[in-house]
Amino acid sequence: MAFWERFDRYVCEGDSIACEADGFRVIARIVRDDCPESPDQRQDGFWPSLYINDPGFIGPGNNFRERLEKAQAEAEAVMDAWCKDEWFYCGIMLAIECEGVELDENAASLWGIEANYPGSDNAYLSEVAGELLPDALAAGRAALTRLMASAPAQASRG
Template structure:
């Protein structure tokens, strides 16, 4: 059970994919993460280091100066692209519907995901949507059960 549709290589906030499973329509959409922290604030070890106890330690071995310089240049390029809003952090949010009725607008989600990250094809966005699918279906089934169990009592009141 997976989404057949795929997110594009370049995505924008609000882009979505959908699938049908067991009578449910599940929509996975991209929502911009509202945490304003920069990549180097979110990720331990973002900046490379020669110090073994630092999270960004590049490891021992030959050519450490060249490896450090390369890693430093890559980190700076990622930060520069983030500052230019060429990539952003997002959440993948799954909503679930049945027969055109939205049962859960936020049935499952995962946040802090890189969208349009330099050198990425955004395939991870699809993997996340696929991994969240069972959780969204479970939420949809529970919502439908609640809706159906309250229907007879509401009809009796009318």
């Protein structure tokens, strides 16, 4: 049981993939994360450092100046791309349906994921959708159970 489709190498908010599993249709959708923090605010150690107590410490060893310079250039490129809105943080939200009826719009989700990150092929987005699938199916089964339990009560009042 898995998503056979994959998210594209370049994604936009609202892009989705779907699969059928255990009698349910599951749709994984990309939703832009509404947290306004920049990458360096969200990630300890984003900026490289030569200081051992800093989160961005590049480690001891030879060629530390070259490694620092390379890491600094990479961090600046990532930050520049984020400022130009070339990549963004998103959530992967899974909705679940049964026989065309949406049971749960947010059956499972994970947030704070990089979409279109420089040098990435976005494969991680599809992996996350697959990892969330069991939780979405459990939520779908629970929603279906609640609906089935309330159906006799609704019919007897009708």
